[in-house]
Amino acid sequence: MGLPLNMENLHAPTVPSGPTSGPAATNGMQTDGLTFSQLQAKKDNIEAEIKALSGVLDSHGVDMTTRLLTPDGFPRADLDVAQIRTTRSRIIHLKNDYKALMSVIEKHIHQHFARLAEDPKTEEPVVGDAQASEIIASFDEPAPLDLPFAKVNSVAAGSPADDAGLKAGDTIRNFGYVNHANHDGLKRVAECVQGNEGREVTVKVSRDLGRQELQLTLTPRRNWGGRGLLGCHILPL
Numbered sequence: 376m377g378l379p380l381n382m383e384n385l386h387a388p389t390v391p392s393g394p395t396s397g398p399a400a401t402n403g404m405q406t407d408g409l410t411f412s413q414l415q416a417k418k419d420n421i422e423a424e425i426k427a428l429s430g431v432l433d434s435h436g437v438d439m440t441t442r443l444l445t446p447d448g449f450p451r452a453d454l455d456v457a458q459i460r461t462t463r464s465r466i467i468h469l470k471n472d473y474k475a476l477m478s479v480i481e482k483h484i485h486q487h488f489a490r491l492a493e494d495p496k497t498e499e500p501v502v503g504d505a506q507a508s509e510i511i512a513s514f515d516e517p518a519p520l521d522l523p524f525a526k527v528n529s530v531a532a533g534s535p536a537d538d539a540g541l542k543a544g545d546t547i548r549n550f551g552y553v554n555h556a557n558h559d560g561l562k563r564v565a566e567c568v569q570g571n572e573g574r575e576v577t578v579k580v581s582r583d584l585g586r587q588e589l590q591l592t593l594t595p596r597r598n599w600g601g602r603g604l605l606g607c608h609i610l611p612l
Contacts, residue, residue: 406479411487414480421473423552424563427570428466434569435459439466520588521548523581524555525564525609534606539578539593541607548588549579561611568595568604 406414432438435454443456450456523546530536530543548554551567558564567576578591595604 406476411480411483414476414483418473418476418480420552420554421469421476424567425466425469425473427551427567428462428469430570430572430574431462431566432459432466434572439463521579522555523548523612524553524558525550525561525611527580528608528610530608531601531606533600535594535596535599536605536607539591540589541578541580541591541593542582545580545582545589546612547578547580547609549577551576551578558611561609564609571595572597572604 406417409417435458437443437454437459441459443451443454443459445451525547527536527541527543527545527547530541550558550564551571553563553567572595575592575594578593580589580591581587582589593605597604599606
């Protein structure tokens with residue numbers, strides 16, 4: 376089961392750089408066999424993770440170009456240079472993934488309209504790119520629910536987690552951009568929380584042994600009367 380992640384004592388996580396290669400992948404990212412709606416979900420997840428990681432850099436008072444060394448070449452003592460470098464590396468990796476993914480999505484759009492052009496009985500609608508995305512998504516099957524990867528062990532009364540409606544026993548399918556495939560022992564949950572302090576995070580949970588599928592909105596924040604940004608205790612499954 377692994378060690379529990381106590382969200383009441385959340386500190387800046389070490390952000391892994393992620394995979395860089397793999398079979399049937401685009402820049403290390405699996406795309407073969409995915410529907411348009413699934414590709415769009417990947418795009419949304421990457422955008423959310425980049426936003427959260429940018430929040431991590433903001434929390435250190437730096438950006439992608441801030442100098443991390445002193446004039447004589449030593450790491451700055453006022454910064455967590457190791458974490459900043461790791462976070463920057465992850466952002467660069469994600470931006471490369473994003474560029475590759477957008478190429479795949481563009482190809483899907485072209486293929487869709489090519490199929491329309493081949494059918495003389497079908498008139499090609501005059502739409503913009505955003506509408507084209509909606510049209511293609513409508514032809515796909517809904518994306519299946521992600522597998523749960525964590526369980527809520529306890530929730531403090533009056534905490535951000537409590538305000539969001541999270542309850543002990545809930546199993547978490549998605550926490551922002553985090554899912555069963557990328558949670559990395561719940562490290563990404565900690566990363567997502569830290570990078571989204573004061574901002575809404577969508578959390579998808581199953582309740583009552585899967586009889587209820589809920590989408591909650593949680594806002595990590597301090598000064599709620601307890602410790603940490605969430606006020607809940609989460610265990611990996």
